[in-house]
Amino acid sequence: MPQRISDVKIRSILQSPYLAYPAGILALILLYTCIFMLMPGEFNAHDNDILTAIYWVVVTMTTTGFGDIYPITTLGKIFTMLVILSGIAIFFAVILPIVVTPAIDKWFKSPKGKPPERLKGHVVVCGYNALVDSLIRELADTGRQFVVVDESAESVRALQLRGYYALRGDTTDEAVLKAAHVETASMLIANEGEQKDAAVVLTASQLSDCKIIALVERLELAAFLKLAGADIVISPKQILGINMGMTAISSINFEVTNVVDLGEDMKICKLPVYPDNPMIGKKLKDLGIRDKTGATIVGAFKDGRFIVDPPDDMEVDESTVLMAVGNDRQLHNMSSLGHIEGMPCGSKRIIAGFGDVGKEVARQFDKKGISYTIIDLKPYEGKDQVIGDSTDQETLKKAGIEQASTLVVTLNDDNKNMLTSLLARGLNPHVSIISRANMDRNVGKIYRAGADIVTSLSTTGGRTLATVVEKGVLEDAIMLSENVLLYKFNVKGSAVEGKAIQDTAMRTRTGCSIVGVIDDGKFTPNPGLSFVLRPDSIILAVGTLKQLEACMAAYGITRVVE
Secondary structure (H helix, E strand, C coil): CHHHHHHHHHHHHHCCHHHHHHHHHHHHHHHHHHHHHCCCCCECCCCCCHHHHHHHHHHHHCCCCCCCCCECCHHHHHHHHHHHHHHHHHHHHHHHHHHHHHHHHHHHHCCCCCCCCCCCCCEEEECCCHHHHHHHHHHHHCCCCEEEEECCHHHHHHHHHCCCEEEECCCCCHHHHHHCCHHHCCEEEECCCHHHHHHHHHHHHHHCCCEEEEECCCHHHHHHHHHHCCCEEECHHHHHHHHHHHHHHHHHHHCCEEEEEEECCEEEEEEECCCCCCCCCCEHHHHCHHHHHCCEEEEEEECCEEEECCCCCCECCCCCEEEEEECHHHHHHHHHHCCCCCCCCCCEEEEECCCHHHHHHHHHHHHHCCCCEEEECCCCCCCCEEECCCCCHHHHHHHCHHHEEEEEECCCCHHHHHHHHHHHHHHCCCCEEEEEECCHHHHHHHHHHCCCEEEEHHHHHHHHHHHHHHHCCCCCCEECCCCCEEEEEECCCCCCCCCEHHHHCHHHHHCCEEEEEEECCEEEECCCCCCECCCCCEEEEEECHHHHHHHHHHHCCEECCC
């Protein structure tokens, strides 16, 4: 048996292209060498010894061509052309695709692998999922070092191929955490589920003095995890529920959604464009929104993409969500502009799905004294409820969707969130739909299904964690869309102080756009390029997290502390 295995290995080695091709090239060189030595009168060489022959063959095949030895007869020239062409063929047909290209490809795709010994001040992330993927994208954009530890070999390999430090192993094992250099880390995030998180926190707290963040489904476990050594306990679902609840409340109170107070009696909000809206099919310049309402359009969410300062010739359609700035009166005027005269406005509020996120939405409603009906397969005592599935048309009708003003979809399944939004939009074209998305890739699909506002669990959780990592505390940023944030910046002491907006080249350098300036209590939306930024001015800038961080670094500008 050993002899047979050895024979197989020898055969596989002999059949390998990495042996066959070099052997073939060497044989061809030797053949050309012999022919050259047999042609003494065809070249200007004084000596036809083997060393001279090998030298000429190598120089000719590689097309180096020093010119010291050259053919002087027709036969010599034909032979020389044959050697040159075979050399070129060997390079492009053998060496380049079999040796050079794989080597370059391997170099580019080689995984980063284990973190280096010198790594310190980094973040150790225990457990990988969609939320963590959102987090590490945010960290990578800001240049923050991190190591992901997970038991899945497939996930670890995929992360390594993306150029990230990743380790496979049990995160409750001291040796695994030491391999991630937890002793020199600045922070550890436990994302292994409630039962395992306690063991991760206990292990990490014994090995390192780094700050420990634990993610939980239920906040009632926070006290136990803090007792185990966690510094901060976060429930991503609770944060998502609060976000969705506040968005829905804004929708109920203002007839526009996601209203955020900017100070100085100014607010920024989203205005969904519903089917049969008189704005549909018209260009922004033809609507005359600023002249008629006083509000200013600073952005638009269209076809799953956020557009800063949309052009006047942009056409409004059913997929458009307008972003406007103004005071309460101006925003109400804008809302009225988009409504059909005599259109019924229902007072019914529905929460589809009563899990962790749905319960948090209900708590936000309860705080404001807003009544609601829940749809869920599981019965809940003391609740106005329709027992059933929100993806069933009859269940939605029974819950009162045709008379509803607001529907909050909080299901754990994105396919069900899409179908619920689609059915609800068909039954009530004017209902305001705020939907949850469990995966980032489904946000656009849920928008297309009919939702007005889509909030992603992984994006919301990832950004919350990124904020904690960078600032050490929970700090809110105004989310205009799933990829765009709005920050308020102080001008004083920064590189933009005293400059006109066009001279700052902010959009060109960082990708950020200034959508408004607060100056001496006066708000100026979409200021012109010649607008001068005074020391006491406050800038409202929009961009991705990476762009906003780049803006802060490039201009030495600081965020307004609320």
